[in-house]
Each structure stands twice: as structure tokens, then as C-alpha cells.
Amino acid sequence: MISIKDVSHRYTAKGREETVALSNVNLEIEDNEFVTIIGPSGCGKTTLMRAVGGLVQPTEGEITIDGQRVTGPHQQAAVVFQNFALLPWASILDNVAFGLELQGMGKADRIAKAEQYIKRVGLSGFERKYPRELSGGMQQRVGLARALAVETPILLMDEPFGALDQQTRRYMQEELIQIWEGDRRTVIFVTHDMEEAVLLGDKVVLMSARPGKIEEVIDVDIARP
């Protein structure tokens, strides 16, 4: 379980006024829950997500994962970025295997694992291609495979479909639901699209920007398509 207790965060840049990005945020996220965070631009969604990943240190309050306090970047979470963030000079296989190499996994094992997750996102046969040869939707499936392959219990997704056209976006939303149903993780998914938030989330966290507060947490109990 992820427990966010009274978390506040202020950014302070030299010579500029400080920005309150989060103000007394409290939230509990169960294992394997799919939580979407929605709110206007600048309301602190990304800051909250990054804080769970240990990439931002709360100015006040604390975040724990299974009782363990988050004090910096850790191995419990993998991130899927809006701009895909693939290595352009590396093949799809190498892009997915890269994180496994950082974990110290041997070559044969990481190739096998990368192939397994490339298959899971529906890209078998594309292992030797390069990112530029793939469409946006396919590139983001590579981003998803790369994040899944390191097998962290938590996936952090920062507007992962924000750069895709509407049709590809719809398609990817359905794909993500299917992949997640077959391979559950705790997901924190940031979006500013209410339809997307309700479609994907078990729980929708509504944030407001005055300043960086949770307004409401909505349990979505409608059946998934």
C-alpha cells in the first residue's frame, strides 16, 4: 500500500517566488489499484506522482510504500513518459532490455524478458526495428513494455497518451486496460482528460490548483467495458 500523509511541496527557484505545488495532500492507494489523478494544468499532479517515485522530496509530510518511507528514487516504481523517452539509436528490443541491464540481469535473461513484454504489448516481430520506424501509438507501447519489464509493483504514468491523436489514444486506453487486467500493478495515471480518468481509474483523484489540494476522491464502480 502507498500511503501519502499530509504531504506539501514548495518549489523554490533562485530569485523567484516559491510555488506551492502540493498542500496537505492525504491519499491511500491499495496494491494493484488503478488510480487516475486529474485536475487543471499546474495543480500538482506531476509533483504528486514524482513524489511517490521519490523523484521529488516533499517539503512536509511523508510517503510510505508498504510502511517504508520514501526518501529518494527507489526500485518500487517504473515511469511511462508522455514523450515516450525511447533511445532513438537502440532497437525496440534494446530499449525494453535497457532497464533490465541496469538491474544487472544477464544478456540471455534480459532478451527473453524483453521479448516476453514486447509480445504482451502486441509488438512481436518489431524487436529489431527502431523507434522512428514505429507510429506514436506503437512507440508508447514500447514505453509501456519497458516499464512493465522491470516488474516493479508500481507504474507511474504521466499523461502517457497525451501526445497521441484521439483515435490512437482510444485504442491505447483499451489496450492498457487489457494489459493491466492480465498483469496487475499499482498504477498512478496522470491525465487532464476526465473521460480518460473515469474510463481507466478504479479511483479518480480530483485535484484543484488553489493550491495543490485534493478536492475529492471518487470510487468508480461502473463495470469496465
Ligand code: ADP
Ligand atoms: P501539473 O502536473 O498538475 O500540471 P505540476 O506538478 O507540474 O502540475 O506543477 C505544480 C506547480 O508547481 C505549478 O505551479 C508549476 O508551475 C510548479 N512547478 C512544477 N515544477 C516546478 C519546478 N521544477 N520549479 C518550480 N516550479 C515548478
Ligand code: ADP
Ligand atoms: P493506430 O491505432 O492509430 O493504428 P498504432 O500505433 O496502434 O496506431 O498502429 C499504427 C499502424 O501500425 C497501424 O496501421 C496498425 O495496423 C499497425 N500496427 C500496430 N500494431 C501492430 C502490430 N502489433 N503488428 C502489426 N501492425 C501493427
